[in-house]
Amino acid sequence: MNTKGNLQLKIYQKQNSTRLLTLLGDTIKDFFGSHFLALQLAQRDISAQYRQSYLGILWLFITPLATAGVWIFLNASGTVALTDAGISYPVYAFSGTLVWSIIIEAINAPTFTTNAARGIISKINFPKEALILSGIYKLCFNSMVKIILLLLFVFAFGVGFHWSLLLFPFTLLIGITVGTAIGLLITPIGLLYSDVSRLLTMGLSLLMYATPVVYVVPKTGILKTIMETNPFTALISTIRATITGQEYEYLAYFMVLGGVCFVLFFVGLVIYRVAIPIIIERLSA
Amino acid sequence: MDGEVLVKVEGLSKKFCKDLKTSLWYGVKDLIGQVSGNKGNETLRPKEFWALKDINFELRRGECLGLIGHNGAGKSTLLKILNGLINPDLGKVIIRGRVGALIELGAGFNPILTGRENIYNNGAVLGFTRKEIDAKVEDIIDFSEIREFIDMPVQNYSSGMKVRLGFAVAAQMEPDVLIIDEVLAVGDIGFTTKCLNKISELTANCAVIFVSHSMPMVGKICTEAILMNIGVMRAKSNNISDVIQIYFSEFRNAKQQITSFENSTELNNVKLIGDYKEKNIQVSNYLNNIKIHYKFSTLSTSNLYIAFLVFDQNLRSITAINTIDDLPILRAADNNVDGVLSFQNNFTAGKYTISLEVYELTPNKKLGKKLIHANHCTEFVSIGVGVTMYCPVIQKGNWTLIKADD
Numbered sequence: 001m002n003t004k005g006n007l008q009l010k011i012y013q014k015q016n017s018t019r020l021l022t023l024l025g026d027t028i029k030d031f032f033g034s035h036f037l038a039l040q041l042a043q044r045d046i047s048a049q050y051r052q053s054y055l056g057i058l059w060l061f062i063t064p065l066a067t068a069g070v071w072i073f074l075n076a077s078g079t080v081a082l083t084d085a086g087i088s089y090p091v092y093a094f095s096g097t098l099v100w101s102i103i104i105e106a107i108n109a110p111t112f113t114t115n116a117a118r119g120i121i122s123k124i125n126f127p128k129e130a131l132i133l134s135g136i137y138k139l140c141f142n143s144m145v146k147i148i149l150l151l152l153f154v155f156a157f158g159v160g161f162h163w164s165l166l167l168f169p170f171t172l173l174i175g176i177t178v179g180t181a182i183g184l185l186i187t188p189i190g191l192l193y194s195d196v197s198r199l200l201t202m203g204l205s206l207l208m209y210a211t212p213v214v215y216v217v218p219k220t221g222i223l224k225t226i227m228e229t230n231p232f233t234a235l236i237s238t239i240r241a242t243i244t245g246q247e248y249e250y251l252a253y254f255m256v257l258g259g260v261c262f263v264l265f266f267v268g269l270v271i272y273r274v275a276i277p278i279i280i281e282r283l284s285a
Numbered sequence: 286m287d288g289e290v291l292v293k294v295e296g297l298s299k300k301f302c303k304d305l306k307t308s309l310w311y312g313v314k315d316l317i318g319q320v321s322g323n324k325g326n327e328t329l330r331p332k333e334f335w336a337l338k339d340i341n342f343e344l345r346r347g348e349c350l351g352l353i354g355h356n357g358a359g360k361s362t363l364l365k366i367l368n369g370l371i372n373p374d375l376g377k378v379i380i381r382g383r384v385g386a387l388i389e390l391g392a393g394f395n396p397i398l399t400g401r402e403n404i405y406n407n408g409a410v411l412g413f414t415r416k417e418i419d420a421k422v423e424d425i426i427d428f429s430e431i432r433e434f435i436d437m438p439v440q441n442y443s444s445g446m447k448v449r450l451g452f453a454v455a456a457q458m459e460p461d462v463l464i465i466d467e468v469l470a471v472g473d474i475g476f477t478t479k480c481l482n483k484i485s486e487l488t489a490n491c492a493v494i495f496v497s498h499s500m501p502m503v504g505k506i507c508t509e510a511i512l513m514n515i516g517v518m519r520a521k522s523n524n525i526s527d528v529i530q531i532y533f534s535e536f537r538n539a540k541q542q543i544t545s546f547e548n549s550t551e552l553n554n555v556k557l558i559g560d561y562k563e564k565n566i567q568v569s570n571y572l573n574n575i576k577i578h579y580k581f582s583t584l585s586t587s588n589l590y591i592a593f594l595v596f597d598q599n600l601r602s603i604t605a606i607n608t609i610d611d612l613p614i615l616r617a618a619d620n621n622v623d624g625v626l627s628f629q630n631n632f633t634a635g636k637y638t639i640s641l642e643v644y645e646l647t648p649n650k651k652l653g654k655k656l657i658h659a660n661h662c663t664e665f666v667s668i669g670v671g672v673t674m675y676c677p678v679i680q681k682g683n684w685t686l687i688k689a690d691d
Binding site for chain 2: 007008009010011012013014036037040041044045047048051052119120121122123124125126188189192193271274275277278279280281282
């Protein structure tokens with residue numbers, strides 16, 4: 001039978017005397033320890049989503065495809081005169097919108113998955129890190145589908161194989177990390193106030209025009225300064241460059257951004273862990 | 286069983302806020318406070334109140350604590366803290382071992398997926414590994430008794446079936462501390478019995494905290510009870526029936542409600558005769574006589590049938606005391622009936638209300654026209670026999686032991 005020695009001890013109190021390092025350790029342990037739960041939740045959501053739909057995974061790329069389509073049309077018809085992107089414009093536009101959609105999804109995922117699980121987090125005690133991890137798993141699944149389409153598209157337009165393509169998964173992973181880290185930091189406040197997610201949606205849709213998604217960074221002017229400061233510029237252009245084999249214009253910025261966000265991701269996880277009880281308290285009495 | 290202490294609660298307090306906007310703002314402040322490591326504020330901020338105040342108890346393996354109280358007494362808040370969902374504002378909780386919560390059955394179910402798939406979802410949320418679920422899935426299906434529908438989407442299940450499946454998964458837990466919050470209210474009697482048996486099986490080996498409004502259930506399962514009232518412990522005792530009695534005495538007297546048919550009859554008085562203790566409720570010992578003085582006037586000139594009905598706290602009718610056998614011919618004298626009824630209190634501990642019904646009696650001793658119906662005329666509290674009972678009537682019997690021949 002159980003003896004006193006091997007029983008797990010839990011103490012709940014206000015003044016959390018736990019050291020930051022212990023907290024970080026627990027967070028990381030729970031994050032990776034909840035692999036099965038996260039996978040199960042991701043699988044549940046994905047299969048439920050497609051079981052109730054005929055178009056199924058088509059929905060994953062209809063939006064980026066449409067956005068790219070509009071810009072390709074605008075460009076081809078001469079309505080908007082765009083600076084030459086250096087590669088075939090459809091490839092440029094489509095790779096831009098797809099990568100952009102992946103990053104946006106990464107930013108929204110933590111808030112979305114936590115919100116969707118509101119019913120159970122206020123009733124059952126399970127490692128909440130699993131929600132974040134399941135968000136990442138879902139994101140990876142969705143991205144995988146998008147990437148396959150993107151690669152087909154790229155080859156169809158004769159961009160061909162580059163060695164840099166091997167770097168693509170890593171750069172995309174960094175992109176996802178950056179997105180998730182930002183999303184994670186916003187989540188605690190975003191769960192308390194619905195204003196946050198509305199602001200975010202609006203802000204991000206504006207930000208797209210300050211990012212080289214469908215057009216390149218201009219050579220001069222105010223927009224050039226804005227775009228070059230915008231961290232998403234570094235993200236999008238570096239990730240796209242690994243697909244198309246173009247030059248890495250913002251590689252240093254990209255690397256620093258990746259490093260900072262990697263750290264921020266774990267900071268975000270710790271904050272998330274600490275914040276969840278407070279959020280449960282405020283939202284479900 | 287002299288088990289080790291598994292749950293220890295010391296000076297536990299929790300604040301809640303009445304206003305949503307303020308509450309959210311405090312949430313933001315608490316967030317920043319937590320992250321920057323500030324100590325919590327021990328006083329109430331504007332619009333806050335103590336949802337829990339200074340709760341203390343200890344629970345050992347093999348013990349079962351019943352938490353009772355009105356709606357909003359703080360029971361669920363306490364459970365949430367014990368389950369680690371929210372943090373206390375003051376005091377602390379120490380828990381040893383795995384905690385299992387039967388609070389929400391079927392957590393993690395997705396309505397579109399089949400029952401079988403949802404066993405895995407629910408199991409994962411409850412902390413099982415895939416291997417464990419693989420090993421238990423057949424047991425779970427058998428326990429739920431819905432094998433026939435296990436590959437059907439859960440959205441087509443009835444609510445009872447969902448609860449069955451949810452309980453079947455949860456029943457596979459092997460906790461050290463078990464928290465149960467009124468989950469057995471749904472489901473048919475057969476399944477409720479099955480659940481109760483399973484819980485009894487689990488409780489033998491762990492410490493249980495049980496929240497319920499069903500006093501017979503509390504009396505049946507618990508070894509100790511705490512009565513909560515607006516966030517504080519009003520009573521705590523090993524003698525469950527004492528606590529239950531205090532709980533019942535807290536309810537305001539239900540209002541008398543009289544229905545007179547065709548204005549034929551008017552009720553003047555129904556009152557218990559004897560000593561009244563606190564709050565005008567008569568407290569009666571086991572086998573004492575309860576005396577009711579009743580008085581009404583009626584226009585009816587035929588023979589009358591009078592019945593007093595006794596209801597328990599759950600509004601179940603326990604028994605009826607009527608004139609049909611005891612006083613076959615009763616007629617109003619000058620339109621008035623004035624009398625005293627006396628009957629023996631052989632009820633278990635609890636609070637009982639009494640209703641009155643008067644009918645006309647036909648010559649062949651059948652019930653005729655209904656004259657008056659008065660609900661909640663009066664009430665009394667029975668002390669019972671000291672031993673906690675969960676059946677309403679304690680029958681006196683003659684016990685004879687038959688010795689075997691030497």
